[in-house]
Amino acid sequence: MKIYRLHYPHDQQELNLEPSAVAVGFFDGLHRGHEDVIGRMEDIAEAEGLKKAVMTFDPHPSVVLSPKKQRTTYLTPLDIKLEMLEEKGIDYCFVINFSSALAGLEPDFFVDQYIVRMNVREVVAGFDFTYGRYGRGTIDTLKAHDEFNTTGVEKITEGGEKISTTRIREALANNELEHANLILGRPYEVKGVVVQGEKRGRTIGFPTANIEPEYRYHLPAKGVYAVTLRLDNEDRIYSGVCNVGVKPTFHDNMERVSIEVHLFDFDRSIYGENVTVYWHHFIRREQKFSGIEELTGQIAKDKQKAVELLENI
Structure with missing residues (x-):
């Protein structure tokens, strides 16, 4: 997969790209709704003999547009998102820097610079995709352009609610992990490195691997979870019980x-x-x-519960 990192203003040299069909969106999480958009693009690309492309943005637009609600943690940080797209066999990925300058572009100018200039013949996006200054660009305004075709993908729902990155983040924050995984379409995952910890676990009979996330992930809420873990240099998957939190039994503040x-x-x-x-x-x-004895007794129960929950995984 060829990755093109684009900024505005950018140089005007021609990229000499082959004609493509492009799925456009932020795609944090690559959840089931995103899969629908990307899958539609892949079908069109195959039918029309076009390259398969994805256009995404970095950082999240809220960093520029919503200073009080900035989204600086992610379900799939950019590097992970790119890895997942490459595994799908995407040919081109356009990563556009979302800056104040980009946000101020008129919709038609955005289309000229980032759609037409990229030799895009088919655009696929979610029904609620917006672009350009004040978000005035929509699926309908994209359809008004005759340099390419536009396909809007309707929302997909689970339990009567729209599948969205926001809903997954809320579910993770509210101890609704199983629901988050359901609408994500797979178990939530975090990549990291095993680092030195306090080494208290081994002294109470439950040694732990202390995981330092490699990226700014949106972590599940504080609590105890049944998890699996894969060492990146092995194929084997190990089962375990995980604590996410601040260890209040040992730390007050x-x-x-x-x-x-x-x-x-x-x-x-x-x-x-x-x-x-x-x-x-x-x-x-x-x-x-209240103390070590009560803690170790509960950990033993947590471990047994995790063993039962993971039995068929």
Whole structure:
């Protein structure tokens, strides 16, 4: 996959791109709704003999447009999103820097610079996609252009609600992990590296791998989860129980959230290893215990619950 990182204003040299069909959107999470848009683009590209392309943006537009609601954490940080698109066999990915200058472009000028100039013949986007100054560009204004064809993809729903990145983020924040995974279309995942921790787990019989996320992920809410973990240099998947939180039994004022995974039937040092954690089931909220005995008793129950939940995974 060829990646084109574009800024405005940009140089005017021709990119000499082959004709393409492009799916346009931010695509954080690459959830089931996004898959529908990208899948429609792939079908059109195959039928018309065009290159398959995706146009996305970085950072999230809220950084420029909504200073009070800036979205600076992601379900799929840019590097991860690009990896996933490459696995799909996408030919071109246009990553457009979303800046104040870009946000101020008139819709027609945006189309000229980022659609027509890219030799795009087919545009596919969600029904609510907007672009250009004040978001005045819509699917309908795209359809008014005759240099390319435009396909608007209707929303898809789950349980009567629109599938969206916002809903997934809300579900993760509200201990609704199973629902988040349902509308995401797969278990939520976070990539990171195993780092040194407090090493308290081994002293109480439950050694843990302390995971430092590699990117600015939107983490699940504080609590205990049934998870699986993959070491990036292995094919094997390990099952475990994970605590996301501040360890209130040992810390009164700790703010930094940690991710600690206790793996079942595992006895190896993996400091420095790159890993991927997959969240499958929510078990309980994080809580403060009166002492070590109460804590270890609850961890044992959490572990047994996780074993049961992960039995068929």
